[in-house]
Amino acid sequence: MLTILGFAMIATFLVLIMTKKMSPIAALVLIPALFCVAVGQGAQLGDYVIEGVGNLAPTAAMLMFAIVYFGVMIDVGLFDPIVRGILKFCQADPMRIVVGTAVLAAIVSLDGDGSTTFMITVSAMYPLYKRLKMSLVVMTGVAATANGVMNTLPWGGPTARAATALKLDASEIFVPMIPALAMGLLAVFVLAYVLGIRERKRLGMLTLDEALAREPEQETVSAGTGGTGGKDRLRKGAAASASAGGTGTGSGASAGSTENEDEDDDAFQGLDPNRPTLRPKLYWFNAGLTAALLTAMIMELLPIPVLFLLGAALALTVNFPHMPDQRARIAAHADNVLNVSGMVFAAAVFTGVLTGTGMVEHMADWVVGTVPEAMGPHMAIVTGLLSLPLTYFMSNDGFYFGVLPVLAEAGAAHGVSPVEIARASLAGQALHMSSPLVPAVYVLVGMAKVEFGDHTRFTVKWAVLTSLVVLAAGILFGIM
Numbered sequence: 001m002l003t004i005l006g007f008a009m010i011a012t013f014l015v016l017i018m019t020k021k022m023s024p025i026a027a028l029v030l031i032p033a034l035f036c037v038a039v040g041q042g043a044q045l046g047d048y049v050i051e052g053v054g055n056l057a058p059t060a061a062m063l064m065f066a067i068v069y070f071g072v073m074i075d076v077g078l079f080d081p082i083v084r085g086i087l088k089f090c091q092a093d094p095m096r097i098v099v100g101t102a103v104l105a106a107i108v109s110l111d112g113d114g115s116t117t118f119m120i121t122v123s124a125m126y127p128l129y130k131r132l133k134m135s136l137v138v139m140t141g142v143a144a145t146a147n148g149v150m151n152t153l154p155w156g157g158p159t160a161r162a163a164t165a166l167k168l169d170a171s172e173i174f175v176p177m178i179p180a181l182a183m184g185l186l187a188v189f190v191l192a193y194v195l196g197i198r199e200r201k202r203l204g205m206l207t208l209d210e211a212l213a214r215e216p217e218q219e220t221v222s223a224g225t226g227g228t229g230g231k232d233r234l235r236k237g238a239a240a241s242a243s244a245g246g247t248g249t250g251s252g253a254s255a256g257s258t259e260n261e262d263e264d265d266d267a268f269q270g271l272d273p274n275r276p277t278l279r280p281k282l283y284w285f286n287a288g289l290t291a292a293l294l295t296a297m298i299m300e301l302l303p304i305p306v307l308f309l310l311g312a313a314l315a316l317t318v319n320f321p322h323m324p325d326q327r328a329r330i331a332a333h334a335d336n337v338l339n340v341s342g343m344v345f346a347a348a349v350f351t352g353v354l355t356g357t358g359m360v361e362h363m364a365d366w367v368v369g370t371v372p373e374a375m376g377p378h379m380a381i382v383t384g385l386l387s388l389p390l391t392y393f394m395s396n397d398g399f400y401f402g403v404l405p406v407l408a409e410a411g412a413a414h415g416v417s418p419v420e421i422a423r424a425s426l427a428g429q430a431l432h433m434s435s436p437l438v439p440a441v442y443v444l445v446g447m448a449k450v451e452f453g454d455h456t457r458f459t460v461k462w463a464v465l466t467s468l469v470v471l472a473a474g475i476l477f478g479i480m
Helices: 002-018 024-038 042-075 080-090 094-111 114-132 136-150 158-166 170-203 208-213 258-267 280-299 304-319 323-332 334-356 359-369 373-393 396-412 418-432 439-448 452-476
Strands: none
Touching: 002 024, 002 334, 002 359, 002 452, 024 042, 024 334, 042 114, 042 280, 042 304, 042 323, 042 334, 042 439, 080 094, 080 114, 094 114, 094 136, 094 170, 114 136, 114 439, 136 170, 136 418, 136 439, 136 452, 158 170, 158 396, 158 418, 170 418, 170 452, 280 304, 304 323, 323 334, 334 359, 334 439, 359 373, 359 396, 373 396, 373 418, 373 452, 396 418, 418 452, 439 452
């Protein structure tokens, strides 16, 4: 019964947010609460939620201070050279812009943190997509999939979890997987090229001067597939629908209005050389601070929430020594901070109930139990295939510490080594990064002003394809 209810709860949640019947925050809270009562454990709901909140509190703290930190870095102009460089390279060509998005996301993903990757990628690329009226779900889809492949780095999380769960060395898992992961990254670049060509056909190709001179219009959030049947939304039409789940869709005023022109200028201010928050004299200090912060993250010198807390405090103090200026910067990013952290704590209700009621355990046991005995010698392939749905519907912790050891034990009974099982388990990470249980994805859709349901509908099919490429390459190269 718990197995059926667990799958039903997940399906209900996905249907409601993809059909836009509920906002992600409301669905993350209300759906699990109802199912908790349905399984007869309503009295324990408070305990499950508190446990879930406790588990995700460090993540929420990290996101809060990371948003403040990178928000300040964007304000002071640290990433302006990146934006100008991409503008120069892309030359207002949609194909180059989409490929540039994939390359930038892959490079920044070397820090091992999805939230950081998405904040930097969106802050650099959003003005280009907006000015050219490109599809924003193309940006979020490509960035999430590229980050998912790169998330398999030993310091990114999944590899370390697999190594810990199966008592293996992380390098023993990761190094042989490099060719397969390289094929996955190549698949992302090919996907970006194809989506970019579609956008070019839909929008045409402009010179950089023409792009910057275009009249402000409404921007599309639809997938750029050659049609105009997407949903239009203004930069601030969802006012404050800057919610991480992007629940607003406002149509706003007419495209030619003065208000919209001002909004468009604000959105493109990342290239404004005269904005008052710029700190050119502190550029190398900020660059050095960011490099030191990312290095400390990779080397795990301190917990990531502590690093961002210290970094945000130092960045605010040095760049804006006066209290009114500090308050203004914090207030400027308060919407994103509140919405993203709120989304994380809402997700804590979902994961808390899913785990506390025993649904996850029963679902995992059922899935493993459905594997035919004849597939035993091929448990590595089975693990790779199962990693797609299981890492999407579960947290990485739940999959790697709860399911993977069971799969490894089943594989060992048929002569399949634990290290092969561990490598195969990484195949689903391209899809995992768009899971509703991953806090970083709400940073991505929130900053890009894309509804989570739109992002999910567009991205899942491409992420599944990329994961299958990684799995197929691993089999072809004899890695698993």
